[in-house]
Amino acid sequence: MRKLYQRLALVLGMSAVMTVLIFTVSLYGRSRAENIHYLRQLLDGVEENLSHNSEDYRERLELLEEDYLKRARAAEYILSSGPGLVSEEELQIIKELMEVRAVTVIGNSGEILMSTEDRTGDESEESVFHVTVKAQSDRFAAVRVDADPGRLGLMDREDLMRSTLRQATTEHRTGIMAVDPETGEIIGFTRNNAQDFELAGIDTASEFLGLLESMADRRAAVLRVNEVYQRVLVRETEGYYLVAFSALDTVFADMTWSFWEGLIGIGAVSTAAILLVRYYLKKYLFRHFETVKEDISRVLAGAAGSGAADAGIPEVQAFVAAISELEKGYLDQAEGMHRMKDELSRARTEAERDKLTGLYNRRGMEKRVEIFLKQETPAGTFVLFDLDNFKRVNDSEGHPEGDRVLERFAACLRECFRKDDSLGRLGGDEFAALISGPVPDERLEEIFCAVMSGVREGLETYYKKYGVSVSIGAVPIDGKVRTYKGLYKCADTALYIAKYLGKDRCYINKEKISCMKKECIRCREDCPRSRLLDLKSREE
Structure with a gap:
């Protein structure tokens, strides 16, 4: 029995050691991840403040x-x-x-x-x-x-950066500095940390800039700074290197304290577990073994046993059988629930998908746009596509051939847009796309040109024979229009302008005009659609 206790204590002790080791590795990984995340948050905050300060500067200049x-x-x-x-x-x-x-x-x-x-003198004092x-x-x-x-009262770029860094709040022995990428000069530091940065092994400005360039926008590195090992994260923004650094001695101190706390706690729990297991083994298991031993001795001596040794066997068998039946019933029920869940998910997917193209249908597309618009500051682009002269294909080739044209156009959209963008067929030859995130106008025009070129190349036969092309209307999403219906009207107006300009082209409705009246009522002083209507009336 003593050997059993010793082995039990050995197993629990080894388990405690393994738990402590795993806890230590996990703690180090978590501390490292939290430290890097904190440095990235600091850089994000400085970038955001710098962006706001630059915007305020531009507004002041205006x-x-x-x-x-x-x-x-x-x-x-x-x-x-x-x-x-x-x-x-x-x-x-x-x-x-x-x-x-x-x-x-x-x-x-x-x-x-x-x-x-006097303007005839030195021109260096140009206004x-x-x-x-x-x-x-x-x-x-x-x-x-x-x-x-x-x-x-205007500031130059360096003063703007220094002012932004002074606004940042950092923890003890953690800071941010800005470095000029041309000269290697340190522009400024955050206020509540040391105002010097001495890097071990770096003696010249060119070496310093080379190191920052190799680290820019990459993973954090551990360097010896100011005679202390620190984690350093570099990011390039607004023409400067932003360098966030945090001393590792505080991180390791916190980790060491947590390690000893965990070790003491696990040791206490393990000791209590050993004592409890020993008590209950002695009370229930070993006492039962003694009873069995006494019964065997009685039987060998010719006396009847007490029956305590095997009295529990039928009950145990019945209990095991009952557990087995419950487990079988639970597994059958769980399998049925999973099957019902899969069928329900498949039904929901089919209800929001267009059977012909596999894209979202009108209902599915509208749902995704409404969800996207519920964001606090939504940013993106809503686009409508309409195949020009598509009716000629249906009238001349039949609807099956028209369906093949729609399938090819859907494939063209998948190639031109990202996986994160939502694509849908609203009905007939009308398609839509939801581009998430801000996209510059030049990039939007590249995407739209790729779609128009894809139609001309992928549907070359129909383009030459029937003039099948695509007209595109788009409207930026900036939070001013908060409903799918409003976005659709603005995109539809842009699509109308693109078609009126001669089809096979795109138009971005930056003014968010949603008027579709055939006669202009002069609701805006400057309206592109109004100019088109005036031009049309003069031509007629």
Whole structure:
């Protein structure tokens, strides 16, 4: 019995050691993943803040342009109102009234007639911001106003990056810095960490830049920085290298503390388990063995046994049989449930798919668009396709041949779009696509040209014989239109414009016009569809 206890303790001890080892490896992997995820979150936050700051800078610049345009027009009005050119003193007064750096009067031949600033000297002090307006007077051609840099409050790229880094919040011994990819100069650091970055084994700027280039947008690496091993993640954005770094000693300290906590906990649980197993084995199993031993001794001695040794055998057999029946019934029931689940899933899929092309049908496509529009800030493109002159194929070749044309066009769409994009046949020869994520206009035009070229090549016979081509209408998704019906109207308007322009082409409805009236009611000042209707009426 002592050997059994020893072996049991050995097995449980080895199990505890294996558990601790697995726990340690798992803990290291989790700590490493969390640390890398945190560094990526820091970089994402800086990139987002930098994007917002750049956008605010552009908006401020637009407001300044509008403001200085008004000042230039005011100066031009004052200069044009007098009977002749003003004196230099009067031009200086106009400059001070406009609160600008300089006011310049330009003649009809492009020469400078008057200026509050000497422009014949060093051109290195060229104005960073100026506005020129055409004159209403025949005495001179234009008036130029140069902004006063001291009043603009504009930042250069480096100041914008430093300001963005100062806004970032990082943990202790974790930071972000920006590096100029041309010179290797460190532009700035986040505020709550060391303001130096000494990399072991790197002595020159070229070596430093080469290392950053090799690490940009790749996996994190462990480097010795400032005499401490740190995990470093590099990303290239806005013309700079963003370098996020975090000291590993804090990570290993947390991991070591968690390891000892886990070891103590597992040791305590293992010890309690050994004691409990020993107690219950002694109470139930070994006492039963002693009873069996005593019964065998009685039988050998010619006495009747107590019957306790085999009294439980029939009950055990019945219990095992009952468990077997329950298990069989459960397996049969589970198999039936899985079969019903598969049939239900298949029925749902068939209800949302077009049988001819395998694409989503109108119901399935509408469902996916509505789900996509429920996002907080949806971004993408909704596209409608219509096969030009498709009716000629049905009338001349029959509907079976027309179905083959539709199948080939569906295959063409699959080749031109990504797997993440949703494709559907809304009915007849009308198809639709939902492109997820923002896509530049140039890329959209490349996709649409690929579709039109695919139709001409894949349906070459029908293109030459019946003029079968495809017209495409698209509308960007930016959260302003929140219903499938509204998107469909905008895409349908774009499709109408593409067909009216001569078919076999595409049109992107950036203005989100949804008007389909045959006669324009002048609901917009600038409407591409209105211009087409006017052109059509003049041709008729």
